Amino acid sequence: xNEQSPMAFxxxxxxxxxxxxxxxxxxxQVLDHGRFIMGPEVAELETxxxxxxxxxxxxxxxxxxxxLVLTMMAEDIGPGDAVFVPxxxxxxxxxxxLLLGATPVFVDVDPDDFNIDCxxxxxxxxxxxxxxxxxPRAVLAVDLFGLPVDYDRLHAVAERHGLKIWGDAAxxxxxxxxxxxxxxxxxxxxxxxxxxxxxxxxxxGGAVLTDxxxxxxxxxxxxxxxxxxxxxxxxxxxxxxxxDTIQAAVLLAKLPNFPGxxxxxETVARRYDELLSDVVKIPSRYQxxxxxxxxxxxxxxxxxxxxxxxxxxxxxxxxxxxxxxxxHMQTAYRAYGDGEGSxxxxxxxxxxxxxxxxxxxxxxxxxxRVAEALTRxxx
Ligand SMILES: Cc1ncc(COP(=O)(O)O)c(C=O)c1O
Numbered sequence: 001x002n003e004q005s006p007m008a009f010x011x012x013x014x015x016x017x018x019x020x021x022x023x024x025x026x027x028x029q030v031l032d033h034g035r036f037i038m039g040p041e042v043a044e045l046e047t048x049x050x051x052x053x054x055x056x057x058x059x060x061x062x063x064x065x066x067x068l069v070l071t072m073m074a075e076d077i078g079p080g081d082a083v084f085v086p087x088x089x090x091x092x093x094x095x096x097x098l099l100l101g102a103t104p105v106f107v108d109v110d111p112d113d114f115n116i117d118c119x120x121x122x123x124x125x126x127x128x129x130x131x132x133x134x135x136p137r138a139v140l141a142v143d144l145f146g147l148p149v150d151y152d153r154l155h156a157v158a159e160r161h162g163l164k165i166w167g168d169a170a171x172x173x174x175x176x177x178x179x180x181x182x183x184x185x186x187x188x189x190x191x192x193x194x195x196x197x198x199x200x201x202x203x204x205g206g207a208v209l210t211d212x213x214x215x216x217x218x219x220x221x222x223x224x225x226x227x228x229x230x231x232x233x234x235x236x237x238x239x240x241x242x243x244d245t246i247q248a249a250v251l252l253a254k255l256p257n258f259p260g261x262x263x264x265x266e267t268v269a270r271r272y273d274e275l276l277s278d279v280v281k282i283p284s285r286y287q288x289x290x291x292x293x294x295x296x297x298x299x300x301x302x303x304x305x306x307x308x309x310x311x312x313x314x315x316x317x318x319x320x321x322x323x324x325x326x327x328h329m330q331t332a333y334r335a336y337g338d339g340e341g342s343x344x345x346x347x348x349x350x351x352x353x354x355x356x357x358x359x360x361x362x363x364x365x366x367x368x369r370v371a372e373a374l375t376r377x378x379x
Pocket of ligand 1: 063064065066089090092093142168170171192193194204205206
């Protein structure tokens with residue numbers, strides 16, 4: 001590839017070419033049997049996801065956002081409930097509590113792992129209790145960029161205050177803490193199969209993983225209009241939030257290659273680490289916490305970040321800013337935050353972060369090209 005030819009940020013075409021026969025075959029099988037809604041591949045995928053992650057149940061659904069909706073509906077979250085969320089995240093994390101009438105309480109993040117700051121969380125829980133208007137119910141912890149939250153610390157805080165923990169693992173499926181995989185690190189873990197995610201399908205898709213029998217049963221019911229034992233026996237208000245059979249088939253075809261792809265992501269990340277550690281602030285690493293490397297995100301001085309990104313773009317290297325604005329500054333959510341300055345780390349990070357191309361099909365030469373271009377751009 002020549003110096004200036006455009007590079008992919010996430011190369012789904014290369015992935016498809018590498019596994020075309022399996023993916024085409026899996027889709028063709030669905031076209032042949034014709035059970036497009038809740039066909040056999042959905043249950044097969046759920047079993048395979050449980051085996052992969054070590055969870056008791058996996059409930060396939062229509063997106064990562066709906067995985068969060070299912071979780072919170074199954075937990076009867078509603079008006080008067082406080083759900084603690086990081087301010088530095090994708091919009092769905094804040095959107096879902098609001099959709100259900102609950103109140104998101106924005107918590108600052110740690111400047112190094114980008115995840116919810118347990119000290120700030122504790123302060124915000126105490127403030128909500130002192131104000132006496134809302135009932136603290138749960139923490140929705142986001143494993144940003146693929147790195148699991150420090151769940152051990154988070155469990156200690158949540159237990160002290162009687163809160164549940166749900167994982168927003170849209171970016172971290174495939175990650176782990178020691179031997180324990182994402183999907184088993186808290187009460188319910190929502191993930192996304194959006195195409196660009198570490199394990200992506202060819203449209204929208206998601207799943208919730210849990211070990212809790214009653215929660216799993218409620219989510220299975222809610223994703224299919226709240227049905228009870230029989231199809232037209234409706235026992236609760238639900239949704240149409242099923243996972244399409246074709247998407248389940250695509251995921252089943254991709255899953256055997258997923259461990260190898262995670263290994264490649266780790267190799268790419270280590271190579272970036274080597275090449276960039278003296279150039280920019282590279283992602284921190286933590287003993288026992290295994291990232292799925294949805295993104296490789298560096299930090300730059302805020303007054304240089306956009307110019308560096310433009311320079312890379314001119315050289316055919318795409319980058320992305322996740323996220324340019326923290327949740328409490330978004331027009332739709334401003335009323336639920338405490339305004340500018342209230343979550344200073346999230347505000348600072350939104351000016352500093354830059355995510356580099358990251359996918360399992362990057363050649364070493366691509367990684368070197370990105371690193372060299374970034375080195376030139378910052379000097
Ligand atoms: C942290 C986080 N939560 C939730 C979602 C929502 O997932 P989906 O796009 O599948 O609805 C995403 C997707 O980008 C995400 O990154």
